[in-house]
Amino acid sequence: MRREDLAALYHLPITDLVQRAQTVHRQHHTPDAVQLCTLLSIKTGACPEDCAYCPQSSQHATDVEAERLLDVEAVLAQAQRAKAGGATRFCMGAAWRTPARGPAFQRVLAMIRGVRALDLEACVTLGMLNDQEVEELKAAGLSAYNHNLDTSENFYNEIITTRTYRDRLETLRRVGASGISVCSGGIVGMGESDDDRIDLIFTLATLDPQPESVPINALVAVEGTPLANQPPVDPLVLVRMCALARLALPKARVRLSAGREVLSREAQVLCFMAGANSLFFGDQLLTTPNPDRNKDLALLRDAGMRALDSDGHAQALPPLAKERALPLWQQGPA
Numbered sequence: 001m002r003r004e005d006l007a008a009l010y011h012l013p014i015t016d017l018v019q020r021a022q023t024v025h026r027q028h029h030t031p032d033a034v035q036l037c038t039l040l041s042i043k044t045g046a047c048p049e050d051c052a053y054c055p056q057s058s059q060h061a062t063d064v065e066a067e068r069l070l071d072v073e074a075v076l077a078q079a080q081r082a083k084a085g086g087a088t089r090f091c092m093g094a095a096w097r098t099p100a101r102g103p104a105f106q107r108v109l110a111m112i113r114g115v116r117a118l119d120l121e122a123c124v125t126l127g128m129l130n131d132q133e134v135e136e137l138k139a140a141g142l143s144a145y146n147h148n149l150d151t152s153e154n155f156y157n158e159i160i161t162t163r164t165y166r167d168r169l170e171t172l173r174r175v176g177a178s179g180i181s182v183c184s185g186g187i188v189g190m191g192e193s194d195d196d197r198i199d200l201i202f203t204l205a206t207l208d209p210q211p212e213s214v215p216i217n218a219l220v221a222v223e224g225t226p227l228a229n230q231p232p233v234d235p236l237v238l239v240r241m242c243a244l245a246r247l248a249l250p251k252a253r254v255r256l257s258a259g260r261e262v263l264s265r266e267a268q269v270l271c272f273m274a275g276a277n278s279l280f281f282g283d284q285l286l287t288t289p290n291p292d293r294n295k296d297l298a299l300l301r302d303a304g305m306r307a308l309d310s311d312g313h314a315q316a317l318p319p320l321a322k323e324r325a326l327p328l329w330q331q332g333p334a
């Protein structure tokens, strides 16, 4: 798809855009099913990078307390809990510019092997990778590697100065060439223009192979970061981004990620209509809050959705942890 075609789609009336995205979605995916993923921070804070949105950067004064790399056992206990709760993919994030070498990296490999042994998909995000690291991650059985492009190449320098867009693309190229699935997406609400958003989706779509999953995040403006005062993004922008990702990357899982806590149930359902078919599930997303698991399950149930198993088949949703006292639509935003 050409860049100008994507731009024309982005600016369609939203009813037309969603209808087109839904048509493509139905050609490639089960329309009433979503993938449930859980994300755990395995090494928190003290990151040398300066990503303006991120409370884990050592260059911003935020409340995030740095934590060392977790033990394998602690991570696998969380993975087991995620699996019991219905997740099929377990994602682990470490606040590193590049992975620590030596025992720390070996520990991450042991986490990956352990998560795979639980019959969960394993995804990690560890920063920029060299060829050897990619090889070792692949040998450990890693299912997917997350490395977000975040925004357009043009806007990138406004958000991050400690690495380049080219660095980012290079890691994505290495991962893609290895056969590990690529997970890459971006963030809206950082002050970028519509053109930046279109450029981001266009760049993701031109990766070869295309990403297997595309997280679409809304900025969570955290105090102490340079973006703390950004106004909340219009939920319709997220709907447009989900639709555009669906149209440009028809086979990818489009994942509604950070920022979902402030979206209404209706806005989330509109994102599903637009082609989103994956969610982060669990109360915390690295260091920012995420909707309660029961609220998510109740939303999916009330919308008549099912969950995808690891083979991509639609199954009944996992049970709610406890009875809810009020109908969900009376409990405020998800």
Ligand code: SF4
Residues within 6 Å of the ligand: 047, 048, 049, 050, 051, 054, 055, 056, 057, 058, 094, 095, 096, 097, 127
């Ligand atoms: S987004 Fe990742 S690389 Fe950037 S500061 Fe945060 S932890 Fe570091």
